[in-house]
Amino acid sequence: MYATLDELTERVDWELDADELRIGASALQDASDLATTYGRDWPVATVPRLVKTLVLKAASRYLRNPNGYTQSRAGDETLAWGDAHGRDAGSVYFTREEIRLLEELAGRRPGLTSVPVMAWGTVLGSAVGTGRVPVEGPGSSFPFFSDDRGPW
Template sequence: MEMEPYATIKELTGRLDWTLDDDELRIAGTALVDASDLARGYGRNWPVATVPALVRTLVLRSAARYMRNPDGYVTSRAGDEALTWSDLGAEAGTPYFTRPEKALLARLAGNHRLTSVPATAWQTKARPDDGTVPVAGGGKHFPMFHPEEHQR
């Protein structure tokens, strides 16, 4: 089931500097659908009626990039002038989001990445045989298990 795009062809044509023919209009429609699906994948499934304006802008950027270079050319030469795009790899010839755009979509969706890091107790010493470690400032020792005790 195809989802409705987050932007319209009229909004997209406003970002392009030429008038689209019938084939280009058809391609523009599919580019908007593809870019919107990618936005849902990198972000979340926002309702079309309430999609954040920035998500709509990113979808339009992606579709406009594609419409300007639908074949995914990396280099274009005309006489002694050359135009080079970045290495797109598998994204060449498709609507795509840049790395910063993907990160922005994730932030807009509230998809923050969590990272785990190893941690150790501050100013601890080797634990004595009773399975506890000293506590800063004195007082009762705190239980600290040895990693081998948890292996089964």
């Protein structure tokens, strides 16, 4: 786990009873697992402070509202659930912004990237432009490069 139960109890403004301590420990484990999923598996001893903060935020958010209510009234006992967090309402979750932060901390940046691609078994000759790609059927290879000045 990326945070301790003592750190979680410092984040809430009431004294946790035995059931809340048990639920809080589970929430910390769930939030740590989610942080690993959205970010990466950081060693506990060197986990970034922001990851610990996000885990504590998610766990304390769950402790404050374990059922995911968006509205509650004392008179006539009205309860409501919102679709703001969809299937995550009533569970430990990270917001979109928190997920983005975890991805950035893990070195994952969304966007386009360029990846060099080469066919399996490509044989590069001694001169530029003689690369060949293996093929099925007659002949053993197909020219990969056609320009003697460079591969592209």
